[in-house]
Amino acid sequence: MSETRYYPNCGPYLPALSRHLSERFDQEGYDVQVIEEPEATSPTMTFQMRKRYNEGWIKTVSTYTGLDTAATLLLRVVGEDLEVQFGGAKWIDKAAVAGVGVLASLGVLLIPAGIGAWKQRQLLEDLQQAVDDFFRRRDG
Numbered sequence: 001m002s003e004t005r006y007y008p009n010c011g012p013y014l015p016a017l018s019r020h021l022s023e024r025f026d027q028e029g030y031d032v033q034v035i036e037e038p039e040a041t042s043p044t045m046t047f048q049m050r051k052r053y054n055e056g057w058i059k060t061v062s063t064y065t066g067l068d069t070a071a072t073l074l075l076r077v078v079g080e081d082l083e084v085q086f087g088g089a090k091w092i093d094k095a096a097v098a099g100v101g102v103l104a105s106l107g108v109l110l111i112p113a114g115i116g117a118w119k120q121r122q123l124l125e126d127l128q129q130a131v132d133d134f135f136r137r138r139d140g
Contacts, residue, residue, distance in 0.1 A: 002085065002086065002087040003085070003086045003087075003128070004083060004084070004085045004086075005083075005084050005086070005128070005131070006078075006081055006082070006083055006084075007081060007082040007083075007084065007131075007135055008080075008081050009080050009081065010080075010081060010082040010135055010138075011043070011077035011078070011079065011080050011081055011082050012080075013082065013134075013135070013138065014043055014045065014075055014077055014082060016134075017075065017082075017131065017134055017135075018034050018045055018047060018075065020130075020134050021047060021049075021073075021127075021130060021131070021134075022034060022047075024130060025049050025127075025130075029051065029052050030049040030050060030051060030052055031049065031050050031051075031052045032047070032048070032049045033047075033048045033049070034046070034047050034048075035048070040076070042076060042077045042078060043076070043077040044074070044075065044076045044077070045074075045075045045076075046072065046073070046074055046075075047072070047073040047074075047075060048070065048071070048072050048073075049070065049071050049072075049127075050069065050070035050071075051069050051070070069123045070123075071086070071087070071123050071124055071127050072087045073085065073086055073087070073127065073131075074087070084131055086124055086127060086128055087124075
């Protein structure tokens with residue numbers, strides 16, 4: 001899933017939005033990474049997040065079963081506006097796990113892949129809601 005939204009006259013809020021998202025999702029148990037694109041013609045940031053695991057083996061199991069979740073935002077100032085492109089990560093992993101499950105006739109792997117895809121969708125919806133709420137508070 002990939003969706004692009006435009007927020008009119010919100011370009012100057014790019015740094016504040018980035019800080020807000022970083023703090024919020026860090027507190028909710030996600031590893032967060034913000035990469036500024038210095039070579040871009042306009043201010044651009046890539047915001048990435050993934051579920052944080054305290055135990056390495058849990059991360060490994062989550063990755064191989066398709067339960068790992070991650071999201072990426074591309075934030076770009078266009079004139080005075082802010083363009084936000086929401087995208088998931090690890091979708092290919094989930095599809096690969098589901099494919100292996102079908103080919104091996106092991107329906108057991110289809111369940112975690114489906115749960116992982118659902119969790120991925122929920123994460124992207126939460127992220128979109130967080131961005132919308134940030135700007136709604138600025139307007140109100």
